[in-house]
Amino acid sequence: MTSPLGTALVLGGLLAAAFGAVVGIEGGLRHRAGALRIVLGAVTAFLLCMVGANLVMVYALVTHDFSVHYVSMVGSRATPLVYTVVSLWSALEGSILFWGAILAVYVFGFSRAHRHDPPTNPLLALGTMLAVGVFFSFLIAGPANPFGRVSPVPPDGPGPNPLLQNHILMVVHPPMLYLGYVGMVVPFGIAVAALIRGQLGDAWMATLRRWTLIPWTFLSVGIVLGAWWAYAVLGWGGYWAWDPVENASFLPWLTATAFLHSGMVQERRHTLKLWTVSLSLASFLLTILGTFMTRSGVFNSVHSFTQSEIGPTFLVFLGAVLVVSILLIAVRGPLLVPEGTLGGVASRETSILLNNLLFAALTFTVLLGTVFPLVREAFSGVRISVGAPYFNRMAVPLGIAILFLMGVGPSLPWGRASPETVRRQFLVPAAVGVAVVAVCLAAGLRGGLTLLTFGLAGFAATVTLREMLLPVRVRMREQREPLPQALFRSAARARRRFGGYVVHLGVVMVFVAIAASQSYVVHTTATLKPGERFQLGPYTVQLAGLRNGIEPHRRWTAAEIQVTDGRGRQQALAPRMNFYERSTDPVGSPAIRSAAFEDLYLTLLAFDQATPSASFNAWIFPMVGWIWWSLPLFVFGALFAAWPERRRVRSGATERLPVPNEAPSPGAAA
Amino acid sequence: MTSSTRNRLFALGALLVAGAGLAYVAFGNIGQNLVFYWTPGEMLAQGSKAYGPTIRLGGVVQPGSLRWDAAHTHLSFRVADTDQPGAPSVPVLSSETPPQMFRERIGVVVEGTFDRSQTFTSSRLMVNHSNEYRPPKPGDGPDKWKTTVSAPTAEAR
Numbered sequence: 153m154t155s156p157l158g159t160a161l162v163l164g165g166l167l168a169a170a171f172g173a174v175v176g177i178e179g180g181l182r183h184r185a186g187a188l189r190i191v192l193g194a195v196t197a198f199l200l201c202m203v204g205a206n207l208v209m210v211y212a213l214v215t216h217d218f219s220v221h222y223v224s225m226v227g228s229r230a231t232p233l234v235y236t237v238v239s240l241w242s243a244l245e246g247s248i249l250f251w252g253a254i255l256a257v258y259v260f261g262f263s264r265a266h267r268h269d270p271p272t273n274p275l276l277a278l279g280t281m282l283a284v285g286v287f288f289s290f291l292i293a294g295p296a297n298p299f300g301r302v303s304p305v306p307p308d309g310p311g312p313n314p315l316l317q318n319h320i321l322m323v324v325h326p327p328m329l330y331l332g333y334v335g336m337v338v339p340f341g342i343a344v345a346a347l348i349r350g351q352l353g354d355a356w357m358a359t360l361r362r363w364t365l366i367p368w369t370f371l372s373v374g375i376v377l378g379a380w381w382a383y384a385v386l387g388w389g390g391y392w393a394w395d396p397v398e399n400a401s402f403l404p405w406l407t408a409t410a411f412l413h414s415g416m417v418q419e420r421r422h423t424l425k426l427w428t429v430s431l432s433l434a435s436f437l438l439t440i441l442g443t444f445m446t447r448s449g450v451f452n453s454v455h456s457f458t459q460s461e462i463g464p465t466f467l468v469f470l471g472a473v474l475v476v477s478i479l480l481i482a483v484r485g486p487l488l489v490p491e492g493t494l495g496g497v498a499s500r501e502t503s504i505l506l507n508n509l510l511f512a513a514l515t516f517t518v519l520l521g522t523v524f525p526l527v528r529e530a531f532s533g534v535r536i537s538v539g540a541p542y543f544n545r546m547a548v549p550l551g552i553a554i555l556f557l558m559g560v561g562p563s564l565p566w567g568r569a570s571p572e573t574v575r576r577q578f579l580v581p582a583a584v585g586v587a588v589v590a591v592c593l594a595a596g597l598r599g600g601l602t603l604l605t606f607g608l609a610g611f612a613a614t615v616t617l618r619e620m621l622l623p624v625r626v627r628m629r630e631q632r633e634p635l636p637q638a639l640f641r642s643a644a645r646a647r648r649r650f651g652g653y654v655v656h657l658g659v660v661m662v663f664v665a666i667a668a669s670q671s672y673v674v675h676t677t678a679t680l681k682p683g684e685r686f687q688l689g690p691y692t693v694q695l696a697g698l699r700n701g702i703e704p705h706r707r708w709t710a711a712e713i714q715v716t717d718g719r720g721r722q723q724a725l726a727p728r729m730n731f732y733e734r735s736t737d738p739v740g741s742p743a744i745r746s747a748a749f750e751d752l753y754l755t756l757l758a759f760d761q762a763t764p765s766a767s768f769n770a771w772i773f774p775m776v777g778w779i780w781w782s783l784p785l786f787v788f789g790a791l792f793a794a795w796p797e798r799r800r801v802r803s804g805a806t807e808r809l810p811v812p813n814e815a816p817s818p819g820a821a822a
Numbered sequence: 823m824t825s826s827t828r829n830r831l832f833a834l835g836a837l838l839v840a841g842a843g844l845a846y847v848a849f850g851n852i853g854q855n856l857v858f859y860w861t862p863g864e865m866l867a868q869g870s871k872a873y874g875p876t877i878r879l880g881g882v883v884q885p886g887s888l889r890w891d892a893a894h895t896h897l898s899f900r901v902a903d904t905d906q907p908g909a910p911s912v913p914v915l916s917s918e919t920p921p922q923m924f925r926e927r928i929g930v931v932v933e934g935t936f937d938r939s940q941t942f943t944s945s946r947l948m949v950n951h952s953n954e955y956r957p958p959k960p961g962d963g964p965d966k967w968k969t970t971v972s973a974p975t976a977e978a979r
Contacts, residue, residue: 509837513840516844516845520848521848521852524852534858535858535859536856536859537856537857537859537878538855538856538857539855539856541854541855542852542854545851546847546848546851677918677919679894679919729922738923757920757921758919758920758921758922758924759922767919769919
């Protein structure tokens with residue numbers, strides 16, 4: 153019963169999306185105001201069908217209905233309930249189904265938020281988004297149908313991939329990434345609408361920006377959680393391996409970040425319109441490319457579940473979106489004429505322009521390294537991959553330059569800055585940066601690029617804090633407000649600016665954490681018998697013994713470890729190896745002792761019950777936790793910036809900087 | 823030609839130069855950091871071209887070839903195309919503690935370099951397992967490990 157119901161719902165979604173797409177685009181092109189109501193109905197139907205299909209699948213999973221193809225692939229009676237529900241996105245077909253539901257939720261959210269707008273733009277945007285919905289519901293109904301019938305019905309299934317039921321982060325990380333990926337459909341629709349009409353007004357630009365910020369936030373959280381998951385679960389002693397699938401999530405994040413910055417230039421100076429719109433199209437294209445790479449099995453990784461047949465379908469869609477995007481840019485792009493010009497060399501917009509070029513360069517290099525093996529294999533049949541050194545050597549200089557600009561941009565006014573302003577703005581932050589390097593040198597830290605990163609982090613953090621606190625000080629002095637009130641009011645009056653700077657502080661944290669954890673890592677391996685110990689940095693690691701345990705879905709063997717740190721404090725750790733009932737290979741669980749400034753990271757490599765003995769990999773990662781501890785800053789900053797403003801505030805608030813010599817109005821410095 | 827057109831052409835030229843420079847650096851860098859996926863047979867067929875670059879050598883651990891040195895710090899074994907006797911094979915030297923699953927006849931991928939001494943020096947030893955976590959079937963040839971070995975984020979790393 154579940155199989156036909158699920159298939160019927162997906163087909164219903166396909167029909168609703170196709171109908172809505174045609175009515176929306178046709179109505180938008182002919183400016184039919186009445187079409188909007190019909191499209192809103194189609195969107196609602198699409199939402200109900202897609203969410204319904206997902207609920208049917210969850211029901212089939214929870215009731216262990218192994219007659220459903222997908223359940224027979226990933227279900228198992230031994231799997232705990234939470235991981236059974238989560239199996240919805242633990243393999244290819246289910247994750248595409250889940251994609252469809254999120255897509256429907258986004259389109260519905262957009263349609264509700266803009267149902268009172270002048271109808272032409274929303275019609276075109278919704279039509280475009282529903283056209284994407286047609287593709288995904290077609291994918292679910294056809295090549296990646298999870299609702300196929302299995303006969304004879306197996307009594308039990310293999311359960312989800314053991315790696316995916318090893319840690320609770322697996323429950324959170326994929327939905328976050330999907331919310332980020334799928335959300336890029338909305339800015340794509342908005343940008344396509346702007347291109348079709350050949351105009352991008354301030355209001356539509358604000359819409360585009362807000363709907364980019366939402367998926368950008370989810371994508372940021374998803375990427376950081378993914379790094380955390382790799383670190384806490386996979387146990388190879390790292391968090392980022394330039395795996396094609398990691399790159400796939402990083403690429404749209406880069407273009408979306410570039411967009412969020414160039415959007416400010418577009419808003420202030422009314423220029424860079426076509427570039428800004430192109431970045432929106434690129435973000436969507438890269439998410440489709442990413443989904444193709446993750447889900448079609450062209451790359452082998454922990455993320456590519458199976459070799460599947462959806463590859464060609466995806467390539468066709470990717471090609472179609474690419475052609476439509478290029479055509480739109482070529483034919484309609486020239487209509488998006490700039491109404492202003494950029495200011496001088498030492499200005500906010502020039503530094504943002506540079507930032508965008510750096511982000512584009514980074515996108516290019518990561519994309520090149522990611523798809524190069526595919527292209528080469530397609531042409532010469534030689535199987536190769538691009539090693540991590542390529543990515544590190546290319547990305548580190550670009551990243552450092554971006555960190556530098558993060559301090560430069562906010563210091564400079566829009567328009568034109570006098571040499572006097574530049575000197576005054578840079579003196580203190582530069583001194584802080586130099587001081588940071590000096591302190592690090594005095595503390596015995598070495599490594600040119602690492603110290604440069606620390607110094608620039610100090611520089612950028614000083615600039616960011618100053619720009620955040622300067623308006624507060626002005627309020628305290630001129631309005632005689634107490635500190636909390638001044639802080640709250642100045643932040644509330646310039647939300648996007650304040651939120652953006654909070655995110656910048658999070659980015660500085662990530663930079664410092666990556667530099668420290670990559671440069672000052674300590675690693676060793678050891679084989680111990682009970683009672684034996686080894687020394688790693690300040691830690692003494694002693695093996696107490698081996699312990700075995702049985703849980704419903706797995707057996708495990710843990711090494712009981714006593715760690716003594718430099719100050720004599722003791723802690724018990726238990727790195728272990730899990731043996732899942734239905735898989736042949738053991739899955740390790742590392743044990744991590746986290747402290748504010750460093751992690752001790754132990755994995756059990758191998759053990760021998762007879763001797764007994766156990767072999768370990770052990771690492772010390774300085775500051776690695778700061779990467780995930782930056783998450784609250786990302787989330788708070790982005791939420792603060794994206795929170796809908798009351799109309800009164802929106803019309804009244806200006807986001808002018810309290811910087812002298814600022815150009816009086818956009819375009820005046822031309 | 824107005825000054826704004828000239829500026830625009832100048833900016834376009836600068837961008838093209840910067841883009842070309844970036845592409846040049848990137849392609850050069852990629853060429854130096856390629857990792858080749860070969861079986862012992864394929865690698866031996868490359869001759870001296872196989873000396874130097876990073877290689878991921880995939881195959882099975884030849885039965886009877888496992889040796890530890892006296893101090894139990896270095897492990898040597900032969901990786902062969904298949905577990906049939908007479909299949910092309912290469913001696914491998916590893917200083918790494920092998921993962922729990924490591925044993926004779928299991929599929930492995932070793933990453934490292936090959937040189938004139940005809941010994942493969944491994945810096946990383948991965949036990950080959952499929953994405954679907956089932957043992958390799960008897961008929962699975964060398965093509966199979968290619969498709970099932972997990973790439974960089976493998977937990978065996």
